[in-house]
Amino acid sequence: MSIVVTGAAGFIGANLVKALNARGITDIIAVDNLTRGDKFKNLIDCEIGHYVDKHDFLALLADGAYDGEVSAILHEGACSDTMNHDGKYMMENNYQYSLALLNFCQSEEIPFLFASSAAVYGGGQVFREEREYEGPLNVYGYSKFLFDQVLRQRMAEGLTAQVTGFRYFNVYGPREQHKGRMASVAFHNFNQYRETGKVKLFGGYDGWPDGGQSRDFVSVEDVVKVNLYFLDHPEKSGIFNLGSGRAQPFNDVAVATVNACRRFEGKEPLTLAELVEQGILEYTEFPDALKGKYQSFTQADIGKLRAAGYSDEFLTVEQGVDRYVDCLLSK
Numbered sequence: 001m002s003i004v005v006t007g008a009a010g011f012i013g014a015n016l017v018k019a020l021n022a023r024g025i026t027d028i029i030a031v032d033n034l035t036r037g038d039k040f041k042n043l044i045d046c047e048i049g050h051y052v053d054k055h056d057f058l059a060l061l062a063d064g065a066y067d068g069e070v071s072a073i074l075h076e077g078a079c080s081d082t083m084n085h086d087g088k089y090m091m092e093n094n095y096q097y098s099l100a101l102l103n104f105c106q107s108e109e110i111p112f113l114f115a116s117s118a119a120v121y122g123g124g125q126v127f128r129e130e131r132e133y134e135g136p137l138n139v140y141g142y143s144k145f146l147f148d149q150v151l152r153q154r155m156a157e158g159l160t161a162q163v164t165g166f167r168y169f170n171v172y173g174p175r176e177q178h179k180g181r182m183a184s185v186a187f188h189n190f191n192q193y194r195e196t197g198k199v200k201l202f203g204g205y206d207g208w209p210d211g212g213q214s215r216d217f218v219s220v221e222d223v224v225k226v227n228l229y230f231l232d233h234p235e236k237s238g239i240f241n242l243g244s245g246r247a248q249p250f251n252d253v254a255v256a257t258v259n260a261c262r263r264f265e266g267k268e269p270l271t272l273a274e275l276v277e278q279g280i281l282e283y284t285e286f287p288d289a290l291k292g293k294y295q296s297f298t299q300a301d302i303g304k305l306r307a308a309g310y311s312d313e314f315l316t317v318e319q320g321v322d323r324y325v326d327c328l329l330s331k
Helices: 011-022 037-043 054-062 087-108 139-157 177-182 185-196 220-231 250-264 272-277 303-307 317-330
Strands: 002-006 028-032 050-053 070-075 112-117 163-168 170-172 199-202 217-219 238-242 281-284
Touching: 002 011, 002 054, 011 028, 011 037, 011 220, 028 054, 037 177, 050 054, 054 087, 070 087, 070 220, 087 112, 087 139, 087 163, 112 139, 112 220, 139 163, 139 238, 163 220, 170 185, 170 220, 170 317, 185 199, 185 250, 185 317, 199 250, 217 220, 217 317, 220 238, 220 317, 238 303, 250 272, 250 281, 250 317, 272 281
Parallel strands: 002 028, 002 070, 028 050, 070 112, 112 163, 163 238, 170 217, 199 281
Antiparallel strands: none
């Protein structure tokens, strides 16, 4: 039987395919939309059994073509552009798509692991998997929030098989180059430094100092490990935060990125103050378009994840970005 990975040519999806390959699993049905064809590069070093376009996959699913043929679905396919305000598209692509796969997996009694998002918390300061702390600021966050609400209803009624959702925080790492402006801060910092010798961050806003806005940055390496942990434990269902549990400022990402590049150049590391003094790190005015729609602080409460038995430590920004830059430079 096959494992289906949706969004397989995307950032997290491709990393999951590669990790499954490392386990010797190649009977993978890769589902994606390659309208943006350059995403194929993420799968060049991966082994899959078949590729199916997302729209064809949904039609085949409805026709019963995969009945009895699939052992699990890892659903990473979604529009993750928080600046896309086309609500109709967002709800079709993120909510209805997920609902169709959930219904299939429940009818087939097979595991369904899916990507939720920390965007469901909006501008709140508490990031715990409870309804009172949720209030998305954009239609992307709402599309994820609404599906999580459906899962809660289904869980109360009783599930026939595992359903696990992961509220991803700020994920960074290899295979995100196709994401453009939605790629991680580490990716943009790396390219800025390599092209101009400088890195730019947003200046102060919302009571935070220059570059001081803080997020829970989590390496895609850790994201994959958590996904596979739950795949190995089909008795565990629920909605879980997937972050490091540690908020770090954007300044930390910039410092880690620049110093990883400097190590490659045979140069000594610099402190934040030295980077600013030497003009290597610059701050730009916070954009008006993001005011009132921006999470200045996120930090996953991972207590529920730990209670589910996941005990591995998460990489810090310094550790994860250093490894990521090594990967970027190797290419």
